[in-house]
Amino acid sequence: MRVGFYGHVRQYHRIRKEIDAKLQEVLESGEYVMGPMLKRFEKELADYCGTKYAVGVNSGTDAIWLPLLALGIGEGDECITTTNTFFATAEAIWIAGATAVFVDADPRTRCIDPAKIEAAITSRTRALVPVHLYGQCADMTAIRKIADKHKLFVIEDNAQSIGARGNGFRIGELSDAVSMSFIIQKNLGTFGDGGAVVTNNPEIDRICRRLRNHGSEKRAVHSMGYNSRLDDIHAGILSAKLPHVDEWNSQRRTWAQRYTMGLKDARTFRLPCEMSGFYHVYHLYVIETKKAAHRDQLLKHFTDNGIDAKCHYPIAIHQQEGFPWGKAARIVGPIPESEKNAASCISLPMFPELTAEEVDYVIAKAMEWDKAHEAEVSAS
Ligand SMILES: Cc1ncc(COP(=O)(O)O)c(C=O)c1O
Numbered sequence: 260m261r262v263g264f265y266g267h268v269r270q271y272h273r274i275r276k277e278i279d280a281k282l283q284e285v286l287e288s289g290e291y292v293m294g295p296m297l298k299r300f301e302k303e304l305a306d307y308c309g310t311k312y313a314v315g316v317n318s319g320t321d322a323i324w325l326p327l328l329a330l331g332i333g334e335g336d337e338c339i340t341t342t343n344t345f346f347a348t349a350e351a352i353w354i355a356g357a358t359a360v361f362v363d364a365d366p367r368t369r370c371i372d373p374a375k376i377e378a379a380i381t382s383r384t385r386a387l388v389p390v391h392l393y394g395q396c397a398d399m400t401a402i403r404k405i406a407d408k409h410k411l412f413v414i415e416d417n418a419q420s421i422g423a424r425g426n427g428f429r430i431g432e433l434s435d436a437v438s439m440s441f442i443i444q445k446n447l448g449t450f451g452d453g454g455a456v457v458t459n460n461p462e463i464d465r466i467c468r469r470l471r472n473h474g475s476e477k478r479a480v481h482s483m484g485y486n487s488r489l490d491d492i493h494a495g496i497l498s499a500k501l502p503h504v505d506e507w508n509s510q511r512r513t514w515a516q517r518y519t520m521g522l523k524d525a526r527t528f529r530l531p532c533e534m535s536g537f538y539h540v541y542h543l544y545v546i547e548t549k550k551a552a553h554r555d556q557l558l559k560h561f562t563d564n565g566i567d568a569k570c571h572y573p574i575a576i577h578q579q580e581g582f583p584w585g586k587a588a589r590i591v592g593p594i595p596e597s598e599k600n601a602a603s604c605i606s607l608p609m610f611p612e613l614t615a616e617e618v619d620y621v622i623a624k625a626m627e628w629d630k631a632h633e634a635e636v637s638a639s
Contacts, residue, residue, distance in 0.1 A: 315489030319440020426536030
């Protein structure tokens with residue numbers, strides 16, 4: 260059996276009629292940039308998120324640095340995040356011209372550890388940029404308290420967790436703005452690049468709209484900006500998919516539960532942790548080998564058996580060659596949890612269109628490897 264890592268084409272086949280109808284509507288409209296489909300999708304997305312505004316932009320990366328710019332954050336300012344994330348989180352802070360300050364991750368969720376944030380705050384700190392990693396929200400209640408105490412902005416990097424909830428909070432409720440990514444791998448993905456800024460703040464909405472369109476709020480009137488628009492074709496695809504996102508997330512949770520039941524007796528690796536009261540949407544189902552040396556062996560075992568497993572992310576940002584490429588960066592304290600995660604993580608196939616047979620096959624192959632290597636863990 261072969262088990263792929265993504266189910267993009269299966270998903271397209273399941274809702275082909277809805278996607279094709281939206282594509283045709285855009286093509287027939289004659290308006291492909293800043294047209295009616297973009298407006299419609301922005302309204303649908305804001306309604307889905309329970310926020311006042313959604314601004315479609317070109318990527319999830321732009322959706323982080325555009326609100327930073329809108330808040331006046333730039334050179335000399337510091338933004339606190341974690342190295343245990345996709346590179347773009349830090350890259351966006353640097354694109355805004357600010358200093359990226361890195362603290363360690365929570366040992367359970369691998370999201371930013373709020374207990375490590377205060378030690379990193381200086382008079383230059385302007386914003387916290389937590390990432391809702393793998394489909395689970397960071398501890399926004401704790402993060403909001405710190406932000407209030409130190410008068411900081413909060414931008415949530417929500418590339419990975421559309422539809423997730425925390426214990427007593429929704430994404431977007433406790434921050435100034437939320438960034439979303441719609442590349443195809445995400446829980447809501449288009450067939451290309453796309454992103455959005457979601458916010459309740461009218462000024463962030465207004466400035467991001469201006470910045471994404473060559474600094475223009477009115478035809479032929481410009482100020483300095485960029486070209487970061489979400490095309491209507493992508494807005495149409497996303498508009499067709501959005502009504503399915505909750506059902507797809509729920510299906511991801513079903514597969515996650517099946518993995519967790521099937522793998523619970525494993526001795527050589529740990530399973531992901533869903534925090535009490537949180538609604539994890541399993542963008543990724545990430546296991547961690549107890550011995551770092553086992554990671555590549557287990558990955559190879561999966562590959563040898565036709566299973567496409569991956570690592571998110573095998574090289575933490577501060578461990579990338581050339582870091583920080585002349586950009587301003589600070590690492591506060593040791594960051595063993597981020598480094599441990601980078602050395603030992605494996606993401607199992609996770610997408611709504613998996614079949615029970617595929618999930619069970621992955622479980623069987625993982626447990627086969629575990630049995631063969633459990634003595635090495637007990638011995639160490
Ligand atoms: C955590 C995180 N932040 C930011 C991004 C950047 O999104 P994009 O690739 O759409 O620019 C991604 C996507 O890969 C991501 O996973």
